[in-house]
Amino acid sequence: xxxxxxxxxxxxxxxxxxxxxxxxxxxxxxxxxxxxxxxxxxxxxxxxxxxxxxxxxxxxxxxxxxxxxxxxxxxxxxxxxxxxxxxxxxxxxxxxxxxxxxxxxxxxxxxxxxxxxxxxxxxxxxxxxxxxxxxxxxxxxxxxxxxxxxxxxxxxxxxxxxxxxxxxxxxxxxxxxxxxxxxxxxxxxxxxxxxxxxxxxxxxxxxxxxxxxxxxxxxxxxxxxxxxxxxxxxxxxxxxxxxxxxxxxxxxxxxxxxxxxxxxxxxxxxxxxxxxxxxxxxxxxxxxxxxxxxxxxxxxxxxxxxxxxxxxxxxx
Amino acid sequence: xxxxxxxxxxxxxxxxxxxxxxxxxxxxxxxxxxxxxxxxxxxxxxxxxxxxxxxxxxxxxxxxxxxxxxxxxxxxxxxxxxxxxxxxxxxxxxxxxxxxxxxxxxxxxxxxxxxxxxxxxxxxxxxxxxxxxxxxxxxxxxxxxxxxxxxxxxxxxxxxxxxxxxxxxx
Numbered sequence: 001x002x003x004x005x006x007x008x009x010x011x012x013x014x015x016x017x018x019x020x021x022x023x024x025x026x027x028x029x030x031x032x033x034x035x036x037x038x039x040x041x042x043x044x045x046x047x048x049x050x051x052x053x054x055x056x057x058x059x060x061x062x063x064x065x066x067x068x069x070x071x072x073x074x075x076x077x078x079x080x081x082x083x084x085x086x087x088x089x090x091x092x093x094x095x096x097x098x099x100x101x102x103x104x105x106x107x108x109x110x111x112x113x114x115x116x117x118x119x120x121x122x123x124x125x126x127x128x129x130x131x132x133x134x135x136x137x138x139x140x141x142x143x144x145x146x147x148x149x150x151x152x153x154x155x156x157x158x159x160x161x162x163x164x165x166x167x168x169x170x171x172x173x174x175x176x177x178x179x180x181x182x183x184x185x186x187x188x189x190x191x192x193x194x195x196x197x198x199x200x201x202x203x204x205x206x207x208x209x210x211x212x213x214x215x216x217x218x219x220x221x222x223x224x225x226x227x228x229x230x231x232x233x234x235x236x237x238x239x240x241x242x243x244x245x246x247x248x249x250x251x252x253x254x255x256x257x258x259x260x261x262x263x264x265x266x267x268x269x270x271x272x273x274x275x276x277x278x279x280x281x282x283x284x285x286x287x288x289x290x291x292x293x294x295x296x297x298x299x300x301x302x303x304x305x306x307x308x309x310x311x312x313x314x315x316x
Numbered sequence: 317x318x319x320x321x322x323x324x325x326x327x328x329x330x331x332x333x334x335x336x337x338x339x340x341x342x343x344x345x346x347x348x349x350x351x352x353x354x355x356x357x358x359x360x361x362x363x364x365x366x367x368x369x370x371x372x373x374x375x376x377x378x379x380x381x382x383x384x385x386x387x388x389x390x391x392x393x394x395x396x397x398x399x400x401x402x403x404x405x406x407x408x409x410x411x412x413x414x415x416x417x418x419x420x421x422x423x424x425x426x427x428x429x430x431x432x433x434x435x436x437x438x439x440x441x442x443x444x445x446x447x448x449x450x451x452x453x454x455x456x457x458x459x460x461x462x463x464x465x466x467x468x469x470x471x472x473x474x475x476x477x478x479x480x481x482x483x484x485x486x
Contacts, residue, residue, distance in 0.1 A: 014368050014394070017394045021387040066342075127339060
């Protein structure tokens with residue numbers, strides 16, 4: 001009798017837990033991270049972020065050693081810096097290639113320049129991929145630095161990393177571009193008057209580190225083409241380097257072109273990122289920080305490099 | 317300190333280790349499910365009810381740091397913690413390798429539940445063959461860590477644990 005009552009109680013507890021979980025899943029799926037459940041997550045992040053930061057700073061060498069043991073090589077630390085530089089150089093190369101091609105490409109390069117002049121915040125990555133199905137990065141700057149949800153995140157050279165998914169005081173989580181639920185408007189370089197630049201929507205691919213994109217039928221896309229963010233994108237300023245085309249094929253019936261983009265950014269090697277303080281839907285304004293003295297001094301900071309121009313013009 | 321309080325502290329510590337330390341200690345690109353292992357151990361030593369409750373708490377704590385829907389890990393950990401408690405009642409002996417076996421099988425079951433429920437609620441990242449590969453590697457990692465976690469849980473529960481020591485033949 002007692003055994004039956006105990007078994008009944010166990011089942012009752014399990015049913016209660018299952019119903020609670022299903023309710024939480026439903027609420028979270030419908031409301032996203034804007035409701036009270038999201039607030040709980042932000043509080044948890046705020047509490048644990050300093051611990052993550054401290055562990056990240058001391059765990060770097062241990063992590064490198066461990067990766068060397070488990071991934072079959074101990075050159076990762078050296079490679080990390082080189083890969084980051086390489087990614088920046090590839091991005092610059094891509095931008096340079098574009099700039100010498102066509103008028104549309106020049107516009108893209110101008111858009112990139114504009115994007116880099118948008119006010120930005122550089123942040124260190126203190127956590128990455130806490131789970132096996134959660135391709136996110138955690139950074140050490142948050143709402144106190146002016147960061148808000150959906151702001152674009154880039155790496156050295158302006159290459160696209162992802163967007164801000166959630167933000168709290170002292171940190172933020174970044175959805176990376178390889179996440180299957182991430183998508184961004186992109187543009188091809190164009191190949192002459194008969195094959196102008198075309199835009200499409202690129203998304204992360206399930207089980208892959210590449211992006212999938214679909215262009216209109218007749219679009220000319222070549223392997224190795226440099227893909228940048230579309231000027232029509234509401235999520236990113238136009239002209240930011242995304243990646244290069246690794247494959248392209250016509251859809252059955254010639255209804256469109258399916259292409260695969262290999263991103264420039266090496267997410268595993270990233271140590272810090274730059275968040276563009278750019279609101280979704282705005283045209284990518286140039287917002288240099290301006291200080292006025294008796295003579296006019298304009299200071300523009302682009303990725304830590306400061307350019308100062310002094311003129312004798314009075315006032316600001 | 318009461319056992320329930322000690323277990324609560326253990327769950328908090330495990331969640332912090334999971335999100336702050338183990339992302340640095342990936343094997344084949346995957347992290348283990350420490351919360352799941354704690355749920356397995358508690359379910360094994362204390363029975364299905366305790367396994368489900370601890371699994372729910374550990375999973376929910378982990379869910380707070382993930383972008384997958386809140387409650388997804390909590391549900392899979394709770395079901396696996398409960399199941400292992402039911403399974404334990406049918407065991408006649410518990411050899412030394414049992415924690416590893418339970419860790420591996422529990423990790424696999426928890427991962428499959430996570431993927432199954434994730435697909436139902438529209439989580440794109442869990443779809444595809446790579447998801448299965450990921451949970452297979454994670455289950456191996458779980459099997460490797462299970463003896464340590466079972467030992468830790470055994471120490472936290474103390475001598476008044478409901479079930480026998482997993483490290484000896486019965």
